[in-house]
Every structure is written in structure tokens, then in C-alpha cells.
Amino acid sequence: MAEEVLRIAGLHAYYGESHVLHGVDCHVERGEVVTLLGRNGAGRTTTMKALLGLVGSRSGSVRIHGSETIGLPPHRIAALGVGYCPEERGIYASLSTEENLMLPPAVAAGGMPVEEIYAMFPNLRERRASRGTNLSGGEQQMLALARILRTGARLLLLDEISEGLAPVIVQALGRTIGRLRAHGYTIVMSEQNFRFAAPLADRFYIMERGRMVAQFAAGELPDRMPLLRQYLGV
Amino acid sequence: MTSVFGIPVAVILGQLMLGLVNGSFYAMLSLGLAVIFGLMGVVNFAHGAFYTLGAFAALLALQLFGINYWVALIVAPLAVGALGMAVERLLLRRVYGLDPLYGLLLTFGLALICEGSLNQVFGATGQSYPVPPALAGGFNLGFMFLPLYRAWVIAVSVVVCFSTWYVIERTRLGATLRAARENTPLLQSFGVNVPLLMAATFGGGVALAALAGVLASPIVLVNSYMGSSLVIVVFAVVVIGGMGSILGSIVGGLALGVIEGFTKVLYPEASNVVVFLIMALVLILRPAGLFGRD
Numbered sequence: 056m057a058e059e060v061l062r063i064a065g066l067h068a069y070y071g072e073s074h075v076l077h078g079v080d081c082h083v084e085r086g087e088v089v090t091l092l093g094r095n096g097a098g099r100t101t102t103m104k105a106l107l108g109l110v111g112s113r114s115g116s117v118r119i120h121g122s123e124t125i126g127l128p129p130h131r132i133a134a135l136g137v138g139y140c141p142e143e144r145g146i147y148a149s150l151s152t153e154e155n156l157m158l159p160p161a162v163a164a165g166g167m168p169v170e171e172i173y174a175m176f177p178n179l180r181e182r183r184a185s186r187g188t189n190l191s192g193g194e195q196q197m198l199a200l201a202r203i204l205r206t207g208a209r210l211l212l213l214d215e216i217s218e219g220l221a222p223v224i225v226q227a228l229g230r231t232i233g234r235l236r237a238h239g240y241t242i243v244m245s246e247q248n249f250r251f252a253a254p255l256a257d258r259f260y261i262m263e264r265g266r267m268v269a270q271f272a273a274g275e276l277p278d279r280m281p282l283l284r285q286y287l288g289v
Numbered sequence: 290m291t292s293v294f295g296i297p298v299a300v301i302l303g304q305l306m307l308g309l310v311n312g313s314f315y316a317m318l319s320l321g322l323a324v325i326f327g328l329m330g331v332v333n334f335a336h337g338a339f340y341t342l343g344a345f346a347a348l349l350a351l352q353l354f355g356i357n358y359w360v361a362l363i364v365a366p367l368a369v370g371a372l373g374m375a376v377e378r379l380l381l382r383r384v385y386g387l388d389p390l391y392g393l394l395l396t397f398g399l400a401l402i403c404e405g406s407l408n409q410v411f412g413a414t415g416q417s418y419p420v421p422p423a424l425a426g427g428f429n430l431g432f433m434f435l436p437l438y439r440a441w442v443i444a445v446s447v448v449v450c451f452s453t454w455y456v457i458e459r460t461r462l463g464a465t466l467r468a469a470r471e472n473t474p475l476l477q478s479f480g481v482n483v484p485l486l487m488a489a490t491f492g493g494g495v496a497l498a499a500l501a502g503v504l505a506s507p508i509v510l511v512n513s514y515m516g517s518s519l520v521i522v523v524f525a526v527v528v529i530g531g532m533g534s535i536l537g538s539i540v541g542g543l544a545l546g547v548i549e550g551f552t553k554v555l556y557p558e559a560s561n562v563v564v565f566l567i568m569a570l571v572l573i574l575r576p577a578g579l580f581g582r583d
């Protein structure tokens with residue numbers, strides 16, 4: 056049953072001269088929700104970008120569904136069935152809501168039909184002609200999520216999706232993640248908001264200074280609180 | 290005969306027509322520049338050279354292979370566009386992400402090489418391309434005689450420019466292009482082959498210039514420098530319309546052609562500089578250009 060979707064080994068990443076990731080190791084099984092925790096600047100966002108080849112340069116190994124991607128350009132990595140929801144959402148201002156939704160090309164069969172997406176996020180249907188960045192923060196986050204569900208990607212990389220949103224929106228987002236998990240999506244989340252991530256994730260990694268410093272399963276959470284306090288101050 | 294400010298209306302309308310013809314070329318060339326600059330951030334100084342190549346391609350196709358105007362209208366832009374894609378893949382790609390000056394120097398160098406080579410092979414004297422028989426003759430509009438070929442140029446330009454605008458602003462392909470100008474890495478992370486998109490865009494912009502070159506060949510002398518004299522005005526048009534603005538380059542191109550035409554009637558001495566005066570004014574009052582954002 057355990058099928059490895061993602062295995063990162065000894066991943067180093069650089070932006071120009073600066074060395075940001077120092078040998079990240081991590082693996083994700085099919086259908087898991089894995090959360091990367093850590094302080095600002097610990098390297099969570101860079102890990103996501105490095106997975107997709109969006110950093111200056113990278114070395115090490117990133118295997119997606121068993122195939123090595125370290126030498127591939129970003130568009131070939133996406134084609135392996137990866138959907139990326141970037142920090143700050145990455146909604147295009149020069150595109151309407153509907154254009155934003157339809158922008159990413161399908162990467163695999165079985166993407167969520169547009170009708171189903173609109174049923175899941177009715178606000179997006181109402182506002183489909185609006186400029187993408189005229190949506191509220193919560194709507195933009197839904198749009199950023201919706202557009203990768205359309206493509207058939209089954210491995211979702213969600214970077215700080217709860218950031219800057221009102222509590223009621225964060226709750227709705229949590230329910231959405233729960234539904235995606237129930238649908239069998241494999242999800243890697245980077246989260247600053249521990250309380251949002253805690254009930255959703257199967258497993259946690261803690262990052263510090265460009266490395267994974269700890270990992271544990273959801274069941275171990277109560278025992279690991281001192282560790283979390285030490286690294287995150289929660 | 291009726292007159293305005295002592296100038297016969299017929300003369301004014303005649304210059305309006307000529308201005309529209311010039312404006313058609315400005316619009317097509319600045320449109321290609323705007324598309325290329327908008328997506329790639331490259332100021333393509335070789336744009337005039339690609340226009341010249343379009344005209345030479347039509348001329349040589351006729352002289353060497355007997356390929357007629359109508360076929361050349363399709364084939365020459367395709368051939369020059371393919372050359373543009375090769376230039377993008379082999380050369381231009383290397384200067385992305387560097388100071389824009391490098392792209393400017395590279396394309397300027399290419400323009401010089403291209404013009405110099407054509408000059409070496411074909412000499413400086415221009416050659417004329419015959420007007421296709423179907424477009425010979427003209428209409429008598431009452432106030433002036435309008436050569437059919439010039440009307441054809443205006444019509445083709447307007448259709449091509451607005452089709453380009455439609456594709457960019459209203460289609461899914463256009464949405465991808467607009468997204469690429471805004472946030473390229475994210476677009477690539479969605480699985481869009483951005484390097485191919487860049488090459489195709491450069492090829493497309495350059496093909497527009499070549500198409501303008503083919504259209505121009507029956508009304509100007511085809512020579513190695515036909516592009517460089519035109520492209521200076523075209524750069525001014527791009528600045529006036531707003532760097533990278535699609536609508537700005539179309540409307541700006543046509544409008545400035547007309548303004549230039551009127552200036553020839555009202556104050557001929559200023560006709561060569563009026564575009565640059567307007568550019569200076571626009572830069573003072575609205576530095577982003579008339580249709581520019583920011």
C-alpha cells in the first residue's frame with residue numbers, strides 16, 4: 056500500500072552565491088498529508104521551490120514517482136503530476152479569475168472538472184469575470200488551490216496557504232484540505248500556523264537552517280510538544 | 290475648392306491617406322517590438338533588419354524561384370520567423386536575466402551584421418518589387434486617387450494588428466502570454482514550456498516585421514537600409530504608446546503616421562521631427578507612455 060510519491064535526498068539549493076538548503080532529506084507516501092514546520096527563513100519555501108526547480112541551482116536527488124527530476128526543467132517536473140500553490144498565492148493580475156483558473160495546462164487525466172470546482176468554490180463562479188487580484192484574500196487562495204486541482208495533479212505542494220487569512224476562511228480551507236485528503240491527494244504543506252496544520256497532517260517535518268531536524272507522526276504530537284516549543288516557539 | 294487654413298481639403302485628405310499607410314507599418318513593427326519586449330524584456334534592435342529581410346526574402350523568391358507575391362506574403366514571414374526562433378534559441382537566450390543593455394547590444398550587432406551582409410551582396414542601390422497585378426490601379430475617391438495597393442496595405446495592417454490584439458487579450462494562448470510577462474517561473478512550474486513560448490513569441494514578433502517588409506516591398510525601394518531608417522521612428526512610437534503595450538503600439542502607430550502626414554501639409558519642415566517632439570512631450574508628462582501601466 057505504501058507507495059512512495061516523493062523522495063528527497065541530500066538536496067542542496069542555492070540562490071546565486073547563497074547556499075540556502077544544506078542537504079534536505081524527506082519522503083512522502085501516496086495519500087499522505089505531510090507538513091513542513093519551521094521558523095521564517097528555515098527553508099520551507101525554498102524546499103518547495105527547489106522541488107520544482109525554481110531555485111538558482113540545486114543538487115542532490117528529488118525522485119517523483121520513482122523518477123529522478125534533479126536535471127529536469129520546471130515544466131517537465133510539473134508534467135509528472137505536481138501541482139504548486141505558491142506562497143502569496145501567485146494569482147495573475149492581468150488575468151481574470153476564469154483565465155487564472157484555466158491557465159495551468161492539464162498534467163494528467165482525471166483533473167477535477169470545472170463544474171465541480173465551481174460547486175466546491177461558488178464564489179469563483181460568481182466572480183469569474185473579475186480580475187484575479189480583485190478577489191478577496193480568501194477567494195484568491197481558493198483560486199490558487201482550484202487551478203491546480205483542475206490539472207489532474209495528484210501531488211500538491213501548498214506553501215503557506217493559511218497565511219494572512221481570517222480565521223473563518225482558515226477553517227474553510229482546513230475543511231477543503233480534509234476533503235482533498237479523503238479523495239486520495241498527496242499533500243505537502245508548508246505552514247507557519249501550527250494550529251491549522253496540526254489536525255490535518257499525518258506526519259510532520261521540522262526545518263531549521265536549511266535542514267530537516269526532526270520528523271514525527273501525528274500520533275506522536277503530544278510527546279513532541281517540547282521539541283516544537285524549542286524550534287517554533289508555539 | 291474648399292480649404293482649411295488655406296490648404297485644400299483634397300491635399301489634407303491625401304496626406305491623411307499617406308499617413309495611414311506609413312502608420313500601418315509603424316503599427317505592425319511596433320506591435321512586434323511590444324510583444325517581444327513585454328514577454329522577454331528584450332529591446333530588439335534587430336527588428337528593422339528582420340523587416341528588411343522580409344522584403345529581401347520576397348524579392349529573392351521572385352527573382353530566383355519565380356515565387357509570386359501572394360505566396361511570399363505567407364512564406365517570407367514564416368522563413369524569417371524561423372530564423373528569429375533560431376536567433377532566440379542560440380543567442381538571445383544567453384542574455385536573459387542580465388542587464389537589458391546586453392540584449393540591446395546583441396540585437397544591435399545582429400542588425401549591423403545583417404545590413405552589412407545584404408549591402409555587400411546586393412549593393413546599396415535599391416531594387417523595386419513589382420506591384421502584383423491584382424492590386425494594380427486604384428480608385429478615384431473624388432478628392433484624390435487612391436492606389437489600390439496602398440489601401441490593401443492599410444487593410445492588411447489593421448486586420449493583422451487587431452487579430453494579434455485579439456489573440457493576446459481574449460484567447461487562452463494570450464492568457465498564457467500575459468501570465469508569462471507577469472510571473473514566468475510560476476507559469477513554468479504549472480507545466481508550461483516557457484523556453485518554447487519565448488522562442489515562439491520572438492519568432493512571431495519577428496514574422497510580423499517580415500510581413501511588414503513584404504508589404505512594403507512594392508512601394509519602397511528594397512535595399513539593405515530600408516529597416517534601419519524606419520525602425521528609429523518605430524522605437525519612438527513604442528515609447529509613446531507605452532513600452533510593451535499592445536494597444537498602445539497599434540493605436541500609436543496609426544495615429545503617429547497620420548500626425549506625421551498632417552505635419553507635412555501644415556509645416557513640412559517639422560515632419561521629420563514631429564514624432565520625436567511628441568515622444569519628448571509624452572516622456573515629460575506621462576513617462577510610462579500613453580497606454581503604459583505603472
